[in-house]
Amino acid sequence: MITVYGEGRGFRVVWLLEEMGLPYRLRGVDLLAGVENDPEFLGLNPAGFIPALVDGDATMVESIAIMEYLIARYGPTPLAPAPHDPAFPAYQQFLHLGEAGLAASIYFVIVSQMLAPEGERQNWGARKALEVYESRLGLVTRQLARAPYMAGESFTAADISVAYALLLAHMACNITLEGAERAYVDRVARREAFQRALDACHATRGWWGDRAPGR
Numbered sequence: 001m002i003t004v005y006g007e008g009r010g011f012r013v014v015w016l017l018e019e020m021g022l023p024y025r026l027r028g029v030d031l032l033a034g035v036e037n038d039p040e041f042l043g044l045n046p047a048g049f050i051p052a053l054v055d056g057d058a059t060m061v062e063s064i065a066i067m068e069y070l071i072a073r074y075g076p077t078p079l080a081p082a083p084h085d086p087a088f089p090a091y092q093q094f095l096h097l098g099e100a101g102l103a104a105s106i107y108f109v110i111v112s113q114m115l116a117p118e119g120e121r122q123n124w125g126a127r128k129a130l131e132v133y134e135s136r137l138g139l140v141t142r143q144l145a146r147a148p149y150m151a152g153e154s155f156t157a158a159d160i161s162v163a164y165a166l167l168l169a170h171m172a173c174n175i176t177l178e179g180a181e182r183a184y185v186d187r188v189a190r191r192e193a194f195q196r197a198l199d200a201c202h203a204t205r206g207w208w209g210d211r212a213p214g215r
């Protein structure tokens with residue numbers, strides 16, 4: 001049985017598992033309660049961040065790497081175009097841009113706003129991270145002017161990567177979703193697998209509340 005540890009970016013992994021129809025178990029990890037109180041999880045990921053995945057003998061971290069593993073191990077799936085497919089370069093680019101360009105940047109804006117001591121909330125690093133997020137978002141906006149999804153005409157795992165980052169920025173940072181981005185997030189969130197993932201991810205659902213798309 002596949003076990004996903006922790007929500008946060010683990011929502012991407014759960015969403016992918018729902019899209020692929022793979023059975024899994026979600027085991028919560030409460031970072032706010034202090035990961036040092038969760039020795040079982042620290043045994044899997046001594047660095048203490050979520051999500052982690054355990055599948056038989058395989059233990060992994062990094063949500064995008066985990067998605068690539070699941071696709072390679074349990075695919076093929078239409079969620080990932082093959083390398084010779086003309087959609088593949090855009091797929092690969094946006095799969096990674098969703099984390100490396102978008103979520104990883106906005107995360108430091110969020111933790112600065114929510115967790116930094118009062119006098120350190122407005123800092124150069126957080127402002128730069130927001131600038132990086134906004135510049136990478138420009139690539140998403142340009143793609144949405146050309147096609148309904150990140151890889152073109154079909155929904156793929158690149159949309160799981162990018163749409164999660166847009167939702168994270170919206171929910172945690174009040175970055176308004178407008179126009180094509182709003183329509184895009186609403187479109188992917190109407191997928192049954194997204195709604196099943198939201199049902200499974202209690203912490204995410206509790207956090208997003210009524211603002212969760214499709215609720």
Ligand SMILES: N[C@@H](CCC(=O)N[C@@H](CS)C(=O)NCC(=O)O)C(=O)O
Nearest residue numbers: 008009048049050051062063064099
């Ligand atoms: N690039 C990683 C980011 C993981 C990450 O930063 N997770 C956050 C919550 S969503 C976390 O665990 N933060 C606590 C920490 O980094 O110590 C991924 O995509 O899985």
